[in-house]
Amino acid sequence: MKTNQATKILIVEDEMIIAANMSLQLATLGYDVTGIMLKGEDALVHIKQNIPDIILLDIQLKGTLDGIETAQIIQQDYNIPIIYVTANSDDANFNKAKSTNPYGFISKPFKKQDLQRSIELALNRFYSENEPQPELEHDEENTAPFILSDCIFVRHQDKMVKVQIDDILYIEAERNYSRIHSKNKEYLLVVTLKDLEDKLPENHFIRIHRSFIVNLSQIDEIATSHIVISKKAIPISAESKKQLLQHIQKV
Structure with a gap:
């Protein structure tokens, strides 16, 4: 401070x-x-x-x-x-x-x-x-997620766990980490949201906020200033909303 x-x-x-x-x-x-x-x-x-x-x-x-x-x-x-x-x-x-x-x-x-x-x-x-967090001991090659067309393999409790893309609700930034919110569990990844965004399939995911990437198929509601996924309100700007609607039309 x-x-x-x-x-x-x-x-x-x-x-x-x-x-x-x-x-x-x-x-x-x-x-x-x-x-x-x-x-x-x-x-x-x-x-x-x-x-x-x-x-x-x-x-x-x-x-x-x-x-x-x-x-x-x-x-x-x-x-x-x-x-x-x-x-x-x-x-x-x-x-x-x-x-x-x-x-x-x-x-x-x-x-x-x-x-x-x-x-x-x-x-x-x-x-x-925003207090700096202690570095996690990790091998980046072993902890980086493997992203396939229909699923992501993520490190969870010393194992690589398969998470189906259809089950992912949204992904939230937490400093230099990313948290996947799926239908049943949450997974913390040792990767920034920006790096993750570059690897995710565009036909499934879109970034609507500096802290959020959402799964297009999981959007329940698009309001004026936010979207809703599984009762979670996620803020969205007018420009991001415009891009989202264009993206949905293409998909």
């Missing part, structure tokens, strides 16, 4: 009075506010030039992109914890926002203590999730 410099926070809030008050409170708490963006589009440009440690993001923005759509685009390229700020806490908005796996929600109106506690909890979770 950082100790030698202030945590950098980006505020994305279209009500300037609220944003200015939030910035003032954050400054008194010792945080470094990198900017106040009124629109999601402006936030995307700002992040390219000055990556923050955390983002406070209003769900209801007045620009082309709302807060949830902005979060989805950010998550395609950056690993930045996002805390939603909202005055509208109805179930529909909450469930839609939940699909982006945020690090917290702050309801308006809020107190300085709400900000401080939400940020501290988010940062603790973020650093815990």
